[in-house]
Amino acid sequence: MDHAKEGMSDIVKNALAEIGNIGAGNAATSLSTMLSAELTMSPPQVDIYDFNELENILGGPEAVVVGVLSMVEGDMQAMILFVMEMEDAKRLVKSLMGEELDWRSEMGLSSITEIANILIGSYSGSLEMLSGMKIRYGQPSLCVDMAGSILSVPCIQFAKVADKALLINSHFKVGQYEINGYIMMVSETNSYDTFLNNLGIGGVGSNG
Amino acid sequence: MASSIIVGIADMKICKAPDTITTLGLGSCIGIVLYDRAAKVAGLVHIMLPDSTKIKQNQNKLKFADTGIDALVQKLQSMGISRFSLKAKIAGGAKMFEFNTGTSDIGSIGDKNIIAVKNKLKSLGIAIMAEDVGLNYGRTIVFNPETCELTITNVGRNNTKII
Numbered sequence: 001m002d003h004a005k006e007g008m009s010d011i012v013k014n015a016l017a018e019i020g021n022i023g024a025g026n027a028a029t030s031l032s033t034m035l036s037a038e039l040t041m042s043p044p045q046v047d048i049y050d051f052n053e054l055e056n057i058l059g060g061p062e063a064v065v066v067g068v069l070s071m072v073e074g075d076m077q078a079m080i081l082f083v084m085e086m087e088d089a090k091r092l093v094k095s096l097m098g099e100e101l102d103w104r105s106e107m108g109l110s111s112i113t114e115i116a117n118i119l120i121g122s123y124s125g126s127l128e129m130l131s132g133m134k135i136r137y138g139q140p141s142l143c144v145d146m147a148g149s150i151l152s153v154p155c156i157q158f159a160k161v162a163d164k165a166l167l168i169n170s171h172f173k174v175g176q177y178e179i180n181g182y183i184m185m186v187s188e189t190n191s192y193d194t195f196l197n198n199l200g201i202g203g204v205g206s207n208g
Numbered sequence: 209m210a211s212s213i214i215v216g217i218a219d220m221k222i223c224k225a226p227d228t229i230t231t232l233g234l235g236s237c238i239g240i241v242l243y244d245r246a247a248k249v250a251g252l253v254h255i256m257l258p259d260s261t262k263i264k265q266n267q268n269k270l271k272f273a274d275t276g277i278d279a280l281v282q283k284l285q286s287m288g289i290s291r292f293s294l295k296a297k298i299a300g301g302a303k304m305f306e307f308n309t310g311t312s313d314i315g316s317i318g319d320k321n322i323i324a325v326k327n328k329l330k331s332l333g334i335a336i337m338a339e340d341v342g343l344n345y346g347r348t349i350v351f352n353p354e355t356c357e358l359t360i361t362n363v364g365r366n367n368t369k370i371i
Binding site: 069071162 | 219
């Protein structure tokens with residue numbers, strides 16, 4: 001990556017960190033209300049990875065992970081993926097539904113989808129608030145499969161604009177259970193310009 | 209000792225028997241194996257997108273079906289292998305998530321990759337001997353240039369298929 005692109009990435013990274021911060025705050029509030037359980041969320045970490053590094057964050061390309069993907073439409077076309085390792089998915093289902101429920105049962109998976117939906121809604125709400133764009137997000141879709149295959153979906157979108165991907169790491173705690181989840185948000189337009197312009201920092205990015 | 213050569217995302221490598229060549233966790237991406245049965249040599253490229261001409265960020269040729277396959281053919285030719293002795297086996301191009309969105313191409317990127325790969329191979333006159341493409345699950349593939357078999361597995365689903 002040349003310096004101009006690195007500068008661009010930093011700007012996108014900071015913007016996403018800010019969206020993530022507000023999104024995490026919103027999510028913690030709505031999740032606490034819904035679960036009537038104490039839920040705390042740490043400020044998310046935003047990092048940039050090579051495509052081949054990314055899957056190692058989630059336990060390697062063949063590790064089984066859970067992904068929930070939702071499309072954002074309106075003034076901006078984007079996708080938001082919430083993804084977590086299998087052990088985290090198990091802990092999440094336990095914290096919500098009790099010890100005995102199998103996380104891969106219909107009820108287990110639908111509780112994961114519901115949490116992901118709240119997180120995705122909080123992120124898109126925060127994106128809307130910061131950018132002033134009118135956006136809506138669609139029905140989330142869940143997939144349990146190998147990390148490489150699930151991450152290929154956002155990575156392909158990133159590949160249209162870069163050779164790297166942005167990952168937002170969200171760490172939260174429900175009652176006694178610590179859960180680590182990751183969010184990937186990627187604009188579907190051929191550049192981040194619309195996104196940056198709407199955040200009021202487009203010029204900086206374009207001039208590199 | 210035979211070893212297994214691992215190909216990453218937007219990457220390509222070459223292998224000679226008794227070694228095998230593999231790429232892990234293919235989703236909507238496609239793994240294209242080109243092999244010469246007599247020479248017992250195979251190359252594998254792991255592409256992400258159908259068409260380099262539609263994307264500005266196209267310096268990495270191995271990201272795309274068109275330029276990725278060209279690069280693999282050139283690499284094999286540089287090793288003295290004729291294009292006309294090459295055959296292909298392909299896998300991937302899955303639709304990992306179900307969506308009913310009109311404007312988005314997310315759901316159909318796997319299909320677009322499959323079409324682009326087939327068109328490119330056809331234009332080069334390379335026959336596809338076997339394929340395991342589309343559907344809705346991830347794939348790990350291993351090619352053995354000794355037997356010319358492509359083994360496809362999915363860790364989460366415990367299924368294995370040899371084509």
